[in-house]
Amino acid sequence: MRGEAWLFTGVALFFAVTCSIYAVYAPDPAGIAALTVSGLMGALIAAFLWRQAYRTGPRPEDRKDVRVHEVSGRRGYFPARSYYPAISAAGTALLGLGTVQGLWLFLIGVGVLIPGVYGFVFQNPDPAR
Template identity: 35%
Template structure:
């Protein structure tokens, strides 16, 4: 994680240097605020990665003597395709449209949204991909 940590530290330093230069050259408050927030976000990520890089043992790619074969094996769980995000998005679109058209449509979208959200959350508890 040290490589990722250093990458975010360099980005943080870059935004720290660029932000006052942007303010002095343009005087734009919106862009300067966006750059300050970007600096803070990148610094937060760098702090998080640096904090955890010190606590965990080095990965093979972090060591100079690391071999490619050491990184072999299971990488994690990658979910298969799912239709539930589509139904959640359609319910959210119906709720948004309900704010403009009428509250009755919002209530229908919210009720269907609860079902779609439960389906998304509990997708891996039943069926073919259950753990």
């Protein structure tokens, strides 16, 4: 997790430096707000990843001398085929169109998005988990 944490720490620092320079030379409140929020989001992800790195300890992927057999084992459930990403994408697109076209299309988007998200969450076939 340390590699990912360093990556997002760099992203947060980049947006912090960019925001400070932008605030001096172009006092546009919308640009300053966008750069500030971008930096805060990068810092939030970096803080989470640093916390996870210290909480779980080093992974085999974090070492340079790791062998392939050390990374074996179950890392998660990744289905071969799933329709839930397409359903969620269609629901999100309908939500976006519904904000422009009208409430009726927005409500249809909500009705399509909820089963997609529900399927993502409860897709694990293992009944013990």
